[in-house]
Amino acid sequence: MNKSKYSTAHTLPIKRMKALLFAACLLSTCCTWAQDISKKKSPGGRKISADLFGLFFEDINYAADGGLYAELVQNRSFEYAPGDRRDWHPFSFWQYITPGYSYGTVSVETSSPIHPNNPHYLVLNAEHVGDSGVGIRNQGFGKIPVRAGDGYNLSLFAKRMSGAPVSLQVSIEGKNGKMLAQHVFEIAASEWKQYNCSLVPSETDDSATLVVLATSKGKLALDVISLFPQKTFKNRANGLRADLAQLLADIHPKFIRFPGGCLVHGDGLGNMYRWKNTIGPIEERLEQRNIWGYHQTMGLGYYEYFQFCEDIGAKPLPVLPAAVSCQNSGGTWRIGSTGQQALPMDSMQSYIQEVLDLVEWANGPATSFWGSKRVAAGHPAPFNLQYIGIGNEDKITPEFQQRFEMIYQAVKAKHPEITIVGTVGPFPEGEDFSKGWEIAKSLSLPVVDEHYYSKPEWFVSNQYRYDTYKRNATRVYIGEYASWGNTVKNAIAEALYMISLERNGDVVAMASYAPLLAKNGFTQWKPDMIYFDNTRVSPSVNYYVQQLFSTNQGDTYFDNVVKYETADSLFAGGCVQDKRTGDIILKLVNAGSTVKKVNANLSKFGNIVSNADCTILQGDPAAINSMDKPNAVVPVRSTLEVKKDLRYEAPPMSLTVIRIKTRKP
Missing domain, CATH: 2.60.120.260 (Galactose-binding domain-like)
Known part of the structure; x- marks a missing residue:
């Protein structure tokens, strides 16, 4: 045997083995380093609802006829009656x-x-x-x-x-x-x-x-x-007033809840809002008295609501009566009033079918009975209905509970793909609230609707309300909320509270300010988000708060990013990220009277672009937008230089939104 050949034959594999071992070690080190880098660039965070901020529309304050609905003739079908108002009749106007x-x-x-x-x-x-x-x-x-x-x-x-x-x-x-x-x-x-x-x-x-x-x-x-x-929104026939509709579209809401509100369950059983009466040719729709003291032509009906949702990319959230009327029926507007009436039990199967028919109308194929009516109206494709609300601020009586459960179980059995939103009464606490939550827990409802209107101070002191709610359980839709007023102080208090809604976006599924629209001189309820007359619109300061949150919504919330020098209940800050764009979004709310120094540690987000978009909404606490001065307080945009260690001074009585882009590695 040749020794040199023998030696060469064995030494080459050894060298190769050493090279492979070195390469393996290097690869292992690189993988570990890459994993460390990956961890640094994957900051985690908590998933929040994709449908967090939306709109609630109710025909109150002449929001529909004479408002968003673009019809210019009043009492076009001669259906006004003394039941609407005592001095009205078919020839009124x-x-x-x-x-x-x-x-x-x-x-x-x-x-x-x-x-x-x-x-x-x-x-x-x-x-x-x-x-x-x-x-x-x-x-x-x-x-x-x-x-x-x-x-x-x-x-x-x-x-x-x-x-x-x-x-x-x-x-x-x-x-x-x-x-x-x-x-x-x-x-x-x-x-x-x-x-x-x-x-x-x-x-x-x-x-x-x-x-x-x-x-x-x-x-x-x-x-x-x-x-x-002819110039309606999107040039739709039987359409919407273009300027008002555009203001709503500019919020970029994730959903729209309609048609109410107290309007839904109505003033007595005969006044409940029945969706089937609001579709088809306008000359065949059944008009009726409005619970707020005027008239509904139903020209703005379910088809128009669904169409508008589709036009602006919002999910429809229709609310149907829970087979009971408003507890304030008959003018008994007081806490604990007992004007609630319930549909007879022998009418319940027919009513339940009415609810099921809505799903078929919205989502069913053209070959289905109700789907064919949608197609005949001009919409061959399904509307992709996902949510249905059952009930609104109802008094939680045994009659309500029995009927609600019947409706819920029927929809759940036939349409498990539909998310039912329940109700827990008109107040953020009390007997109806507790009973409503008991029902929600017993049925494992996916979402329930909480409502509250209060002073700005309530929103400040309750900004940790949802931190204590149970996770992975029934989630909350705040269907109606507002502080009592349209001043900067009111709007900033709401912004402070909305920081907590994002922080608890795994518990709070949806939220919508209410009411939405109010016509100058025809207002039954204040505050409202947008005021208008026949030719002008005046978005409130509250409108701009809602717009800034909705257009800067993220899908992931990050704790411990925003910090400030001194703990203060009048300041709140939050950090979210929009994973679609990679943008990091900081929202800073200062409801105090002095500047707040803020620090945001952005090191966990990897590469950031130094030029950020900064929008500030700020004003005197008593400042307000009006019909004559609609732009008294509006957001102001600028560019802000940012670093990983961002330091910022939040002006008094302000909402600041800082949107920071990230670079791909």
């Missing part, structure tokens, strides 16, 4: 006019309506038309605002009731009686027929009226006289 020495008669009748749900209509008998005609005038919701050059869709239903066709002139008149736009129909059909045209005013006028005149002799019936701006 209409004026009978006989210009130019004309004469005739006008009456409201019910013998031959378009649809049983819409029983009243107007009969106009033009006996002598003179120089102008015989007709009616509508002043809208405190006059009709129009803009020069914009199109307005006029529609009405009419039928001829005399021998010859009748010429019908529709026009928009300015405040001085000047003709701004007009169109003439010939009413020849002896059965109900819809007539449509576009009116384009020649001048802008905030105090216009709609005039409908028979300009030839004859008798005809009229109903559902409607005037809509």
